[in-house]
Each structure stands twice: as C-alpha cells, then as structure tokens.
Amino acid sequence: MRSKKTLIACLLFLILFWSLSYLPRPTGYILDKDWTLTINNNTKEIELPYYQFPKRSGIAEFKTSFKRPKGNALVIPKISCYAFKVYINDFLISHVGDFDNPTANIWNYAQIIIIDDKILKEENELFIEAYLLDDVGMHIPPFIDSKEKVMGRISVFNFINNDIHLIMLGISLSIAFIMITISIFNKTHRKMYLCLGLSTILVALYSFDCLYRLYSGDMNTFLFARKMLFACCYGSGIFLIIGIEKYTKQTLKVRKLILLCVYLAIIIVMTSKDFIVLRSRINILNIIAVISPMYTIILFSKYKIAKFFFGTSFATLTLIYTVLSVALRAHTPYLFPYGIIVFSIGLGFEIILEFTKIYNEKIRIYKKSVTDHLTGAHNRNILEDLNMGIDDIFILIDIDNLKYYNDTFGHSHGDALLMEIVKVIKNHIRKKDFIIRLGGDEFLIILKDGSEAIAKDIISCIREEFKNSIKNRKVDISFGILRYQSDFESSYSQVDKIMYKMKAKKKYSNRNESSPDFNG
Structure with a gap:
C-alpha cells in the first residue's frame, strides 16, 4: 500500500511538472x-x-x-x-x-x-x-x-497554475473547518484537531499569494498583506508540528529548535520595512517553510504511518525539487505551494476519514447496546438517553397467551411472533417515535408529541393487523395508554396498571373480545 501511494504521488508530481513545463x-x-x-x-x-x-x-x-x-x-x-x-x-x-x-x-x-x-x-x-x-x-x-x-493550451496552463489554487483553497478551508468543528466536540483529541485545522487554514491563506489579481490595494496595504501571507506560511508549521505530535504521540529532539526558528522567521518577516528587504529575507527564510513539513514527514516515516504516505511523498518530492531549483537558480515551474497544499488536504482528509470511521464504529456499538437482537426494537438501555416530557404518550403492550403459543408451536415460532409484533408496530408509528422491548413479551411505545386520541387509533390498527397476521384466536395483545407524568418510573407504574386491568378483564371474561378501558 505504501509503495502504491508513493508511486501515485510520483506520477502526480511528474504530470504537474510536465504540464507546467510543456503547456507554456x-x-x-x-x-x-x-x-x-x-x-x-x-x-x-x-x-x-x-x-x-x-x-x-x-x-x-x-x-x-x-x-x-x-x-x-x-x-x-x-x-x-x-x-x-x-x-x-x-x-x-x-x-x-x-x-x-x-x-x-x-x-x-x-x-x-x-x-x-x-x-x-x-x-x-x-x-x-x-x-x-x-x-x-x-x-x-x-x-x-x-x-x-x-x-487552448495557455488556457489550460492558466487553469493549472492559477485557478486550481482556488479549488484547493476551497477544499483546504472546508477540511480545516471540519477539523475545528470536530475539536469542539472531541475532548480527547481536541488540541490535535484544532492545531491541524488552524495549520490548514494558514496554508490556505498563504495560497492567496499564488492567485492572479490585478490590484491588491495601495503599496502599504500590499506590503503588509505579503508579510502576513508569508507569516501564515511559516506559522502553519507551528500548528502542524504540534498537531502531528499529538497524533503520533511522539516528538523529535530538534522540536524546540525548529519551533524557535519558525517564531524568529515570523518576527523577521513582519519587521521588513519594504519589498526589497522582505524579498531578501524571504529568500533566506524559505528554508523554514521546508523544515516544518520535513519534520512531519520524518515522524510519519519513522513510525511507518502508511495512510499519509501519498501526501508525505508528494510533499517530499516538491520540497526537494524546490530546494534544488533555488540552489541551481533554475527557471522551472514553482511547485512548492502545490506540495504543501496537497499535503495539508491529504493529511486533513485522512484524519477526518479516520475520525469518521471511529465515530461510525462508536455509533454501531451504541446502536447494538440499545437494540434488542431478536426483534430489532430498542431495549431498556435506550431509556437512559431519551428526553421524555408531558407531550409524550406511553402505550404499554403485552402479548396474551405467549406461553400457550410457545408450548403449542415451539419457541422458534414464539420468537417469530415477537418479531411480527415489532414489525407491525413499526408500520404504524413515526420515525421520531420509539418502540422498546422491556422484557419477554412486554413492549413500550413512546409517541413523541402525541395525544391519547392518536394513540387509540394507532393501537387499534396495530391490534387488528397483528391478529390478522397471526390468525390464532387465542393470541391477542393487552395494552394501556397514558400521558407521560413527572418521571419514567411513575408513568410506567401507572400505564402498567392500566394494561393489566385490561388483561384481567379478558382473562375472566367469557367473551373472546372485550372493549378496552383506555382511561383506567
């Protein structure tokens, strides 16, 4: 996988170099x-x-x-x-x-x-x-x-050399804001996501220096803007180093020296009095822009973190290429911005993807913990996470004569009966409502923002469809309906009494059907 990613990075580098050399x-x-x-x-x-x-x-x-x-x-x-x-x-x-x-x-x-x-x-x-x-x-x-x-070819050249930076700028900012948003809710890795998000934002801001524009304000504004853009480039390295160290839980001995150099570079750039001084300093300080990504690349390589090999390989190629071009004063395409932006986008994308996988796994584990494995309804654990209020309606259901059904047809058929009642209930409730298996053959429906009248209609439809699907005269359901009271325990206790009152009436009645008492 590492060699494949490295090969793709080399191929992208060659395509970019060829395009920016051949087209113009x-x-x-x-x-x-x-x-x-x-x-x-x-x-x-x-x-x-x-x-x-x-x-x-x-x-x-x-x-x-x-x-x-x-x-x-x-x-x-x-x-x-x-x-x-x-x-x-x-x-x-x-x-x-x-x-x-x-x-x-x-x-x-x-x-x-x-x-x-x-x-x-x-x-x-x-x-x-x-x-x-x-x-x-x-x-x-x-x-x-x-x-x-x-x-045609000059238009393509301008697109690659200018317009594509706008696309990468948009992607970078999107990834950065996602990471910063994650940092707000993820206390465990807050500093890592925050630092990497800020690093990506600063890299994106630096890319403004690569965008074609006919006017950048007056001379003083333009000088200040250029100093800020280069400060963003160097400053992104500080957050990058801190974020990657938090991710790998590793540091290198030269860390403090590198951070000190970056701080000094920012100060030196921001104190430049004119464009000539700024340019002369940048020509020397550009090595600082190379050091931070190289530090990250060394960390990834040392600890063999394969998922980042594409971004690190591409960044390494562009950094080596840039250093050689400057040293040899070669008139070659300027690829350094592509290297750091692709690196930042690749790094951010992989970290967000990793977070998404971890988050989805936690969601899967959570759903498993609150789901009854037999029927697919929720189990009692879901009650800890529900916010219930006086606008909610409880419908407590118990299947009549389930023991008779199990003894007559077998427990596998009894299990099928439980699954059938849940299937029927789901056909008649909304997505925001809940069906919870409290245990055995007892189920609780919670209608969010409901009314007793709607509850009566729903349970009548459920009862009718369930009896039609089972086609066994001895199997029925008993139920109770109640508006949520002050807390779950008292609400459950009251609706349980209502449900058992209906069950008792049917048990001691000579009639096969009886009118349920909804009011207790």
Whole structure:
C-alpha cells in the first residue's frame, strides 16, 4: 500500500511538472535573443530566460526587435513584475496592472495579446515596460504564434497554475473547518484537531499569494498583506508540528529548535520595512517553510504511518525539487505551494476519514447496546438517553397467551411472533417515535408529541393487523395508554396498571373480545 501511494504521488508530481513545463513552451516566433534590459538608467544585454533581485524598486525596460511574424498572438508566459505595458513599434497593445499602485499579482499567469496586423512592419520593436518591487525577469521567453494554436493550451496552463489554487483553497478551508468543528466536540483529541485545522487554514491563506489579481490595494496595504501571507506560511508549521505530535504521540529532539526558528522567521518577516528587504529575507527564510513539513514527514516515516504516505511523498518530492531549483537558480515551474497544499488536504482528509470511521464504529456499538437482537426494537438501555416530557404518550403492550403459543408451536415460532409484533408496530408509528422491548413479551411505545386520541387509533390498527397476521384466536395483545407524568418510573407504574386491568378483564371474561378501558 505504501509503495502504491508513493508511486501515485510520483506520477502526480511528474504530470504537474510536465504540464507546467510543456503547456507554456514557446512555439512559432520565439523572442529569446537580442534583448536589452534597462533598470534605473543602467542598460545591459540579456538572453531569456532571465531573473534578478534588484537593489531598489522602479521601472524595468525590456527591448528586442523581430521580423514580421506569421502569427497574430503575442504570448508572455511568465513575467515577474507588478504591472507592465507592452508596446510594438511605439503602439501600446496591452496594459496589465496599475503603475500608480503597482500591486498586481501576475507572475503566475500567461498573457495572450492579440496583435493588430496594421501596426506590424518588416522590422519591429517590442518594448515591455515593467514595474518592479522586489524582483524582475521573464522565466519563459515570449513568443508569437497563431491564436488558434496557443489559446487552448495557455488556457489550460492558466487553469493549472492559477485557478486550481482556488479549488484547493476551497477544499483546504472546508477540511480545516471540519477539523475545528470536530475539536469542539472531541475532548480527547481536541488540541490535535484544532492545531491541524488552524495549520490548514494558514496554508490556505498563504495560497492567496499564488492567485492572479490585478490590484491588491495601495503599496502599504500590499506590503503588509505579503508579510502576513508569508507569516501564515511559516506559522502553519507551528500548528502542524504540534498537531502531528499529538497524533503520533511522539516528538523529535530538534522540536524546540525548529519551533524557535519558525517564531524568529515570523518576527523577521513582519519587521521588513519594504519589498526589497522582505524579498531578501524571504529568500533566506524559505528554508523554514521546508523544515516544518520535513519534520512531519520524518515522524510519519519513522513510525511507518502508511495512510499519509501519498501526501508525505508528494510533499517530499516538491520540497526537494524546490530546494534544488533555488540552489541551481533554475527557471522551472514553482511547485512548492502545490506540495504543501496537497499535503495539508491529504493529511486533513485522512484524519477526518479516520475520525469518521471511529465515530461510525462508536455509533454501531451504541446502536447494538440499545437494540434488542431478536426483534430489532430498542431495549431498556435506550431509556437512559431519551428526553421524555408531558407531550409524550406511553402505550404499554403485552402479548396474551405467549406461553400457550410457545408450548403449542415451539419457541422458534414464539420468537417469530415477537418479531411480527415489532414489525407491525413499526408500520404504524413515526420515525421520531420509539418502540422498546422491556422484557419477554412486554413492549413500550413512546409517541413523541402525541395525544391519547392518536394513540387509540394507532393501537387499534396495530391490534387488528397483528391478529390478522397471526390468525390464532387465542393470541391477542393487552395494552394501556397514558400521558407521560413527572418521571419514567411513575408513568410506567401507572400505564402498567392500566394494561393489566385490561388483561384481567379478558382473562375472566367469557367473551373472546372485550372493549378496552383506555382511561383506567
């Protein structure tokens, strides 16, 4: 089972990596050479892909030239900036974000720009003006191809790279709120469910950094929001470690050191004064985001908890991949958010599933403890859990001449008789009513929010159907009807007297049928 889950995780990782690498691949006229980049009046030649962390915020200008292309769609697969304008031959053909408040989150969204053929020449100049805050670059070269060839695959790419985060965000929050709800009612494992729920919520909040948006408020609001998102990412690790330790009932020696590092990372992030400082610190502190899941993965692996092998295997692959990508400065798809979100969803789902199994088992055991194994009616144990009031009606039933029936036809037939009376009773009462076998051939019907008139109609129908199904003149039922009194014992005692009064009348009467006395 472990190897199968690990294999599925590897397959999912490869599919995701292939999709985010293959779908935005440059085709047609590829614009990867002869670029110049100007930042703060400093111009240099570059080749794409290109990425850097500038020392201050400002405008970056990308320029290149190209011949008349065959296609009509300019695709910019992945540009790192917070607003940009695109010009061809000094004509503005696209404007993304707001240069007055450059707070757009556009790094993970491929732009398709339709080119008007009227502005094209034999020799053309492409100029991209980008507003940088903490980084700038193009991880995949722009290209020009026909709209029909690129629209489908770029749309799929944007769905996987952006929209799917919204789906995972919804799933994460749903799982988190379920775990927090469970923590309210489950005192034994309250801290575990609460911590894992909070960890999942913080991971979901961090995923907002992966969502495409054209505006994130003013600069100060955006800076605070970004600090909070990264703090959520690191903070989720604290709750994750505590929750998993409660689940496994195990800790590692490095636990205190890891938690201290996470606390320090949050403080360092929240005290960043601007985007440049925040980015420089995040580049170093990202290792903290890796440590907490790795701690959990080690715990699961050490104690061989197979049910979490899919999530832990996928997270391990994305974490190793992310570390290598950063170390090698590779222009590869950013998969870290997928890793931690899939891990959180998988972890939460498995724990909720486990809780559901335990809960269902407890329900099964409880139902067994309050159910009469022969007839399927409730037994006396159910009385401890019932809330009875003056609006409830008691109908106490006793089968007449059951001993005669057992002696004549055998106990197996007597058992069938008991099952038949319960079957008949269930045909005439509501789901909210109760049928309880008190012992032997004595049954108590509790009509919730009933009346004596309704009780009389119900017992008349039960008696008639039961006698018709048995077809034995000596077998009948005696019964008593009473509105619930102050407590169960006094109510039962009174309705028992009423029922035995009817039984006594029938016993000493020469008639086969007698009119029951409902009023005692």
